[in-house]
Amino acid sequence: MQPYELPLSAAAEAIRARQLSPVELADSVLQRVERVEPHLRAYVAVTAEHARRAAREAEDEIAAGRHRGPLHGIPMALKDLIDVAGVPTSASSRVRDGHRARADSTVAARLSAAGALLIGKTHTHEFAYGLTTPQTGNAWDTGRVAGGSSGGSAVAVAAGTATFGLGTDTGGSIRVPAALNGVVGLKPTYGLVPRHGVTSLSWSLDHVGPLTRTVEDAALVLTALAGHDPRDPASLTTPATDYRPTVGTDLTGLRVGVPRNYYFEHVDVEVEAAVRCAIDQLAALGAHLVDVEIPMTRYIQATQWGLMVPEATAYHERTLRTVPELYQADVRVLLEAGELMPAGDYLRAQRARTLMRREWARMLREVDLIAAPAVPATAVKAGQETITWADGTVENVSDAYVRLSSPANITGVPALTVPVALDAAGLPIGMQLLGRPLAESVLLRAGHAYQQTRPAPTLAPAV
Amino acid sequence: MSSAELTPAEAARWAARAGLPLPADRHAVVAATADHIHSVVAVLRELDLGDTPPALAYRAEQETHDAAV
Numbered sequence A: 001m002q003p004y005e006l007p008l009s010a011a012a013e014a015i016r017a018r019q020l021s022p023v024e025l026a027d028s029v030l031q032r033v034e035r036v037e038p039h040l041r042a043y044v045a046v047t048a049e050h051a052r053r054a055a056r057e058a059e060d061e062i063a064a065g066r067h068r069g070p071l072h073g074i075p076m077a078l079k080d081l082i083d084v085a086g087v088p089t090s091a092s093s094r095v096r097d098g099h100r101a102r103a104d105s106t107v108a109a110r111l112s113a114a115g116a117l118l119i120g121k122t123h124t125h126e127f128a129y130g131l132t133t134p135q136t137g138n139a140w141d142t143g144r145v146a147g148g149s150s151g152g153s154a155v156a157v158a159a160g161t162a163t164f165g166l167g168t169d170t171g172g173s174i175r176v177p178a179a180l181n182g183v184v185g186l187k188p189t190y191g192l193v194p195r196h197g198v199t200s201l202s203w204s205l206d207h208v209g210p211l212t213r214t215v216e217d218a219a220l221v222l223t224a225l226a227g228h229d230p231r232d233p234a235s236l237t238t239p240a241t242d243y244r245p246t247v248g249t250d251l252t253g254l255r256v257g258v259p260r261n262y263y264f265e266h267v268d269v270e271v272e273a274a275v276r277c278a279i280d281q282l283a284a285l286g287a288h289l290v291d292v293e294i295p296m297t298r299y300i301q302a303t304q305w306g307l308m309v310p311e312a313t314a315y316h317e318r319t320l321r322t323v324p325e326l327y328q329a330d331v332r333v334l335l336e337a338g339e340l341m342p343a344g345d346y347l348r349a350q351r352a353r354t355l356m357r358r359e360w361a362r363m364l365r366e367v368d369l370i371a372a373p374a375v376p377a378t379a380v381k382a383g384q385e386t387i388t389w390a391d392g393t394v395e396n397v398s399d400a401y402v403r404l405s406s407p408a409n410i411t412g413v414p415a416l417t418v419p420v421a422l423d424a425a426g427l428p429i430g431m432q433l434l435g436r437p438l439a440e441s442v443l444l445r446a447g448h449a450y451q452q453t454r455p456a457p458t459l460a461p462a463v
Numbered sequence B: 001m002s003s004a005e006l007t008p009a010e011a012a013r014w015a016a017r018a019g020l021p022l023p024a025d026r027h028a029v030v031a032a033t034a035d036h037i038h039s040v041v042a043v044l045r046e047l048d049l050g051d052t053p054p055a056l057a058y059r060a061e062q063e064t065h066d067a068a069v
Helices: A008-016 A022-040 A048-063 A106-113 A151-159 A175-181 A215-225 A269-284 A297-315 A317-322 A329-338 A343-363 A397-403 A406-411 A440-452 B008-017 B024-046 B060-068
Strands: A043-046 A075-079 A117-122 A164-168 A184-187 A208-212 A255-259 A288-292 A369-373 A386-388 A394-396 A415-422 A428-435
Touching: A008 A022, A008 A215, A022 A043, A022 A048, A022 A075, A022 A117, A022 A151, A043 A151, A048 A117, A075 A106, A075 A151, A106 A215, A117 A151, A151 A164, A151 A175, A151 A208, A164 A215, A175 A184, A175 A415, A175 A428, A184 A215, A184 A440, A208 A215, A215 A415, A215 A440, A255 A269, A269 A288, A269 A369, A269 A415, A269 A428, A269 A440, A297 A317, A297 A329, A297 A343, A297 A397, A297 A406, A297 B024, A317 A329, A329 B024, A343 A406, A343 B024, A369 A440, A386 A397, A394 A397, A415 A440, A428 A440, B008 B024
Parallel strands: A075 A117, A075 A164, A255 A288, A255 A369
Antiparallel strands: A043 A117, A164 A208, A184 A208, A184 A415, A369 A428, A386 A394, A415 A428
């Protein structure tokens, strides 16, 4: 096994035990980048020299007995909405030409302090306003969509061109590409991970979180990311937590809610079968399955759009007036049309969200977590605009991909996607676990238990 | 076209009132997109929101507190 193939936890252990040096790991990952990146186009920019220099510093520190922890010397990819001092934050947009971040975002600073090495900045659907990331190819089939908007980070982690990545998630933008590329994605509780220095799509729905190869890896990254920062007005004052899941696979007593509505409607038959099989595996580990009714499903899309559309337009107010021609066509028209939404519609969405949060809190008193598909279909071919379901219903691809993700953005609850199978075409399928606010540990424990009973995840073929 | 749908000229006028002058070649596409967005969010008018306040300042700590009651 080459170092670039190691999941974070294994690489960290090898570095701690001095069986692997950060320089060897960084060189291996950068060689992998040279080999597969021309086909995948996951990165906006690769910071090879920076990574090699930081790897040498990490090696020296560790040799001197100053090991900072599990992220020390680990190569990472940051979605190009996340500020790193001195480096452009392109948002994968011409609107940002000439940009250079003056300071690190909170998450970049925390990862840097933990010793992680920046391999590069990864592609996003322009300004995170879309679900496909058209610049980047899927790691399992480059003719298919990467998913979005954190498509670059998901593909880099899936293909071994980063050991872990960060994404952002406003309606599913971590979980959708994670599921479509067969990696783990965690959208934490709203406010748990500070967003200071991260370009916003929609303030009241935005989250930052990890993309990794294993659930245990996601826990290691979350431990470094979480914690209060007053510069993000939504930041929570929760105490520092070690999220590493306990060893063992016994889930006895865990109540797992299985939705009888919404999450299995208009879902591909192979996706449904694989996710139900994974849920049965949770039951085999001792979990108690409970039927649950998802509340207010008729209002999910309306609430998501009612919040996101005017907030996104507000963020782009100035540049939409000065350089509208620099936006991609799909993003420009959404920003323009957002100007026409009355404040009453926005307030109605915020009030509907209050009701939805209440109803979800009520539902989550009955179970410890909910298990469901992450996305209703695997990666579609690049350029495909619609999905036709068995009953003849035609759905826009982006609407389909966001449909099962957005409830966790509206309610703020944590949601984890875990790869569970490949479909007949060899494309990954993800299971989503949703929990109570700040119950990340419950999701990570269940996901980790599941992964321990399955074959170890493999890298995507990439090319 | 239903009476709630915007004509391209109306979309241009609304955008201008919002401080966004639209070139003529944008009027039709913006009107169509705005109409689609409207058709999605208008569903919320079915809800009886009563005294429900907007969730402008979401805090998970509050959610946890609620759940514990």
